[in-house]
Amino acid sequence: MTCDVSNAVNGKELAADSGVMSGVLTMRAGATPQKIDDRQLDKGAAPLISGSTAGAADADPSDFKAAMRLLAGGTVVVTVGAGDERTGFTATSVVSLSAEPPRLMFGISKTSSSWEVLCGSGTFAVNLLRDEDKPVADRFAGRGGVKGKDRYAGQEWRVRKTGVPTLTGAIAGFDCEVEEFLFRYDHVIVIGRVREAWTGSAAQPLVYWQGDYRSLE
Numbered sequence: 001m002t003c004d005v006s007n008a009v010n011g012k013e014l015a016a017d018s019g020v021m022s023g024v025l026t027m028r029a030g031a032t033p034q035k036i037d038d039r040q041l042d043k044g045a046a047p048l049i050s051g052s053t054a055g056a057a058d059a060d061p062s063d064f065k066a067a068m069r070l071l072a073g074g075t076v077v078v079t080v081g082a083g084d085e086r087t088g089f090t091a092t093s094v095v096s097l098s099a100e101p102p103r104l105m106f107g108i109s110k111t112s113s114s115w116e117v118l119c120g121s122g123t124f125a126v127n128l129l130r131d132e133d134k135p136v137a138d139r140f141a142g143r144g145g146v147k148g149k150d151r152y153a154g155q156e157w158r159v160r161k162t163g164v165p166t167l168t169g170a171i172a173g174f175d176c177e178v179e180e181f182l183f184r185y186d187h188v189i190v191i192g193r194v195r196e197a198w199t200g201s202a203a204q205p206l207v208y209w210q211g212d213y214r215s216l217e
Helices: 061-068 113-121 134-140 148-152
Strands: 002-004 007-009 012-016 024-029 035-037 076-080 087-091 095-098 103-109 123-128 157-159 165-167 172-184 187-199 206-209 212-215
Touching (some): 076 113, 087 113, 087 134, 087 148, 103 113, 103 172, 113 123, 123 165, 134 148, 165 172
Antiparallel strands (some): 002 035, 007 012, 012 024, 024 172, 095 103, 103 187, 123 172, 157 165
C-alpha cells in the first residue's frame, strides 16, 4: 500500500513536510506532495531516548493485555472522509495532548480500513458517545460486517469546519486536521490540531471496561 498524503484543506495543500524522519511524518500547508510507502514505515523508528533498560525483555503480551482491560476509557467514534468515502472507527484511546494549543492524539492500525482515508484526507472528527449509543459503537467497530458509509445509517450528522461528518447527538466532539503522523510498529499515532470543540447533549458517557461497553450508573 502506498499512501498519498497530499490533500486540499481550506484551499491549501497538505503533504509530507520532509518525508519520514525517524518514523515521523509532519503535515504542513504548502509543502511539496510526497508518497509514503510502507517499506519505509515498517523499518521502525529509533527510540527518541535510549534508557538504561535498553535490551531488557518486554512484559509478557498476555499480561499486558489483561492489565489494559482494567483501564476504563470513554468510547468515541472517529469519523473520516466525506460522501461515499465516509468511514470511521470506534476508539477508547483518544487523549488530550495539549490545551494551548488544543491538540489531541490517538492510535490507528495501519490495517484499518479507515487509515487509507485518513491519510488521504488529513481531517477527522472525534465524537464522544452517550451510554445509549452502544449500537453506534458496534457499527463503527465493524460488528455485523457493517463497513464504510453504512456505519453512518440511523443517526443525524452535521458537517463543521473541516467537512467531516460529526454526530449531532454526541456528548461532545472535536473537529480536527492532522498535524503529525508518528509511525510505530503496526500502528500510527495521530496528532490532531483541533479546529473546533463543542459540547452537546447532557448525558452519561459510554464507557469501555473489561472488554465490554458499560454505563457509569
